[in-house]
Amino acid sequence: MLAIGLLLWTAWQNVETNLAVRKLALGFDFLRQEAGFGIPFTIIPYGETDTYLRVFLVGLTNTILASILGIILATILGFVIGIARLSPNWAVAKAALIYVETVRNLPLLLHVLIWYNVAIRSLPPARQALGLFDSIFLSNRGIFVPSLQIGLGWGPLAIVAGVSTLSVVAILRHARRRRDETGQGAAVALPIALTLAATSFVLAAWGGVGISWPALQGFSFSGGMALSPELAALVIALAIYNASFIAELVRGSIEAIGKGQREAAASLGLDRAKILKLVIIPQAMRVLVPPLTNQYLHLVKASSLATVIGYPDLVNVFVGTSLNQTGRAIEIMTMTMLVYLSLSLLITGLSNLYGHRIRIVER
Amino acid sequence: MSAIASPNPAANRASRYHARSLVTWARANLFARPIDVMLTTGIALAAIVLIWAVLPWAILDATWQGSTRADCRPDAACWAFIINRSGQFIYGFYPAAERWRVDLVFLAFAMALLVLLNRRLPGKQAAAVFLILVFPILSYMLLHGGIGGLARVTTEKWGGLSLTILLGVAGIVVSFPIAIVLALGRQSEMPVLRWASVGYIEICRGLPLIAVLFMARILLPYAFPSGTEFDPLALAVVGIILFESAYLAEVFRGGLQAIPKGQVEAASAIGFGYWRTAIYITLPQMLRMVVPGVVNNAIALLKNTTLVVILGLFEVLNIVAAGAADPDWLGLHAEGYIFVGLVFWSLCFGMSRYSQRLERDMRSAERS
Numbered sequence: 001m002l003a004i005g006l007l008l009w010t011a012w013q014n015v016e017t018n019l020a021v022r023k024l025a026l027g028f029d030f031l032r033q034e035a036g037f038g039i040p041f042t043i044i045p046y047g048e049t050d051t052y053l054r055v056f057l058v059g060l061t062n063t064i065l066a067s068i069l070g071i072i073l074a075t076i077l078g079f080v081i082g083i084a085r086l087s088p089n090w091a092v093a094k095a096a097l098i099y100v101e102t103v104r105n106l107p108l109l110l111h112v113l114i115w116y117n118v119a120i121r122s123l124p125p126a127r128q129a130l131g132l133f134d135s136i137f138l139s140n141r142g143i144f145v146p147s148l149q150i151g152l153g154w155g156p157l158a159i160v161a162g163v164s165t166l167s168v169v170a171i172l173r174h175a176r177r178r179r180d181e182t183g184q185g186a187a188v189a190l191p192i193a194l195t196l197a198a199t200s201f202v203l204a205a206w207g208g209v210g211i212s213w214p215a216l217q218g219f220s221f222s223g224g225m226a227l228s229p230e231l232a233a234l235v236i237a238l239a240i241y242n243a244s245f246i247a248e249l250v251r252g253s254i255e256a257i258g259k260g261q262r263e264a265a266a267s268l269g270l271d272r273a274k275i276l277k278l279v280i281i282p283q284a285m286r287v288l289v290p291p292l293t294n295q296y297l298h299l300v301k302a303s304s305l306a307t308v309i310g311y312p313d314l315v316n317v318f319v320g321t322s323l324n325q326t327g328r329a330i331e332i333m334t335m336t337m338l339v340y341l342s343l344s345l346l347i348t349g350l351s352n353l354y355g356h357r358i359r360i361v362e363r
Numbered sequence: 364m365s366a367i368a369s370p371n372p373a374a375n376r377a378s379r380y381h382a383r384s385l386v387t388w389a390r391a392n393l394f395a396r397p398i399d400v401m402l403t404t405g406i407a408l409a410a411i412v413l414i415w416a417v418l419p420w421a422i423l424d425a426t427w428q429g430s431t432r433a434d435c436r437p438d439a440a441c442w443a444f445i446i447n448r449s450g451q452f453i454y455g456f457y458p459a460a461e462r463w464r465v466d467l468v469f470l471a472f473a474m475a476l477l478v479l480l481n482r483r484l485p486g487k488q489a490a491a492v493f494l495i496l497v498f499p500i501l502s503y504m505l506l507h508g509g510i511g512g513l514a515r516v517t518t519e520k521w522g523g524l525s526l527t528i529l530l531g532v533a534g535i536v537v538s539f540p541i542a543i544v545l546a547l548g549r550q551s552e553m554p555v556l557r558w559a560s561v562g563y564i565e566i567c568r569g570l571p572l573i574a575v576l577f578m579a580r581i582l583l584p585y586a587f588p589s590g591t592e593f594d595p596l597a598l599a600v601v602g603i604i605l606f607e608s609a610y611l612a613e614v615f616r617g618g619l620q621a622i623p624k625g626q627v628e629a630a631s632a633i634g635f636g637y638w639r640t641a642i643y644i645t646l647p648q649m650l651r652m653v654v655p656g657v658v659n660n661a662i663a664l665l666k667n668t669t670l671v672v673i674l675g676l677f678e679v680l681n682i683v684a685a686g687a688a689d690p691d692w693l694g695l696h697a698e699g700y701i702f703v704g705l706v707f708w709s710l711c712f713g714m715s716r717y718s719q720r721l722e723r724d725m726r727s728a729e730r731s
Contacts (some may be wrong), residue, residue, distance in 0.1 A: 014585055106711075302571065
């Protein structure tokens with residue numbers, strides 16, 4: 001104990017002298033300084049004259065974008081493969097097994113580099129881009145997809161979206177209460193369709209709505225939304241790698257449901273699809289949610305591999321470039337830690353909320 | 364994909380039907396419903412197309428011998444690149460005449476591991492003491508040299524697969540004792556010690572490894588007298604140990620919590636103090652329980668060692684990239700990645716099989 005204490009004290013003394021030598025005081029005033037370097041891919045507007053605070057926000061939003069895309073794709077792929085692992089069809093089950101065992105035993109960085117250096121580089125240049133339905137274009141300059149253009153400011157847009165979401169939720173709740181109280185279902189399709197139609201009308205009439213299609217112009221595409229090769233490689237690799245783990249979690253949670261449940265449901269006369277939808281999956285979700293949350297946390301942290309291929313995520317622009325330029329190690333590491341901590345807490349919180357909703361109601 | 368039968372239905376049915384005939388088996392397991400016919404045909408077609416595309420590229424038309432890229436066919440794999448550079452991929456820039464030292468270190472490690480993991484061999488305690496206390500120092504002296512007539516080989520010459528495995532081994536071996544202390548600290552009744560352990564573990568687990576490596580590179584120099592020169596390899600090892608000890612500590616904590624309370628109570632009933640209880644009662648039981656968890660952690664760590672590229676180290680993935688940047692072999696990324704992939708895959712797959720078997724054995728031992 002004493003030895004460790006002495007060691008830490010010496011280390012702290014060294015930190016103090018080192019800070020004094022470099023004339024650095026602890027403090028967050030550097031966030032207001034001009035950063036002076038460019039960032040190739042940003043969601044929020046950014047220029048070289050912006051401050052380090054802006055750099056931090058750019059990195060944060062880029063990390064969140066890659067994480068969200070990765071989580072969505074990994075979940076879809078993981079569920080499909082996990083269910084395929086249990087298919088009575090031998091070929092399907094074996095194909096899923098081969099996928100899982102191949103993918104999860106390779107380093108994630110290798111996945112990222114293969115997608116970045118081999119797969120995306122071997123796509124044709126923008127002029128001969130591979131077009132899917134003339135709306136999605138794959139090229140070695142990135143992936144170009146159509147984007148929605150809404151002529152409203154963020155504030156009014158949030159209000160319209162909020163009102164619309166609330167109405168749909170209210171319709172669904174009303175239908176469920178009616179079913180619980182009277183046993184009769186209420187029509188939901190028509191009211192929801194009417195709400196969505198009204199929403200679109202308001203959006204179109206108020207600010208104008210359009211879809212911007214990517215089109216070849218010169219050597220690259222204009223219009224639409226461009227996913228840079230770095231983002232595309234990162235998201236694809238994150239999705240494919242994490243899907244193999246999610247697939248195993250899904251398989252495990254379905255296998256954890258007792259055989260009696262399936263047999264009882266079958267004896268009630270439910271068919272296979274209904275057994276899966278009404279009996280197996282709701283129970284399996286309870287087993288699945290905690291480890292799935294852990295996997296999401298892994299994915300968010302793993303998105304920092306972006307640094308290696310140069311996608312400007314938080315670690316790349318803030319812990320990398322900004323730290324190099326300012327030398328504010330302690331402040332920057334603290335902020336980064338807080339970001340990952342809050343992202344973890346956010347994901348855990350959402351998962352607890354969901355876990356609470358699907359818990360067993362004991363009487 | 365609506366069909367989910369009892370666990371592992373294919374195997375059950377296979378054993379039942381296989382005796383009768385292959386056709387019956389195929390009808391039950393491949394073509395049971397119309398959708399199965401479609402899925403099976405689709406997968407078979409995909410497999411054929413894949414083999415059709417890959418086989419000529421990878422084997423039939425591939426070039427195995429040559430001294431530059433010009434000797435290879437442009438439309439097929441160029442394995443001459445891998446074969447030509449295999450020395451560098453394994454040993455990095457380690458001088459060819461000194462490579463026996465690397466071999467010796469790995470031989471010693473493999474033998475100690477064999478004694479530890481094989482149930483029938485005696486001398487587990489000696490092997491464990493050797494691995495944790497003697498091996499790190501011995502291998503550093505042997506690899507770095509400069510004493511006893513061995514030529515000095517500075518760390519920037521280390522690289523390749525041997526560096527990857529070295530980082531993984533160092534990460535696990537050095538983290539082991541630290542993680543035990545952290546796990547005990549987290550269970551301790553002294554609040555200062557407990558909060559320090561919890562804080563350390565949660566901070567390191569909350570950050571991505573890349574950020575921890577950056578942290579080691581930039582924060583560590585602040586904690587030493589100014590002017591101290593830092594070896595990037597040392598920084599990488601420190602970063603990996605910081606990270607790994609936190610994860611291992613959680614595995615150990617799980618093991619400690621699984622020990623029945625009666626064990627500790629019985630120990631204190633016969634007059635054992637804290638340390639004697641830990642050394643003779645709880646730690647030995649815990650260590651046996653956590654082996655699968657440690658192996659799983661080792662798999663994750665081995666895959667993660669590739670991240671040291673950001674410190675400029677030439678571990679196997681980076682040395683392949685360097686090879687593919689050589690004008691003689693420009694752009695042969697795919698071949699290099701396939702080579703690295705095969706190496707990682709065999710190591711990780713082997714370890715995960717071992718850990719699965721261990722878990723199965725432990726479950727059946729518990730039941731009997």
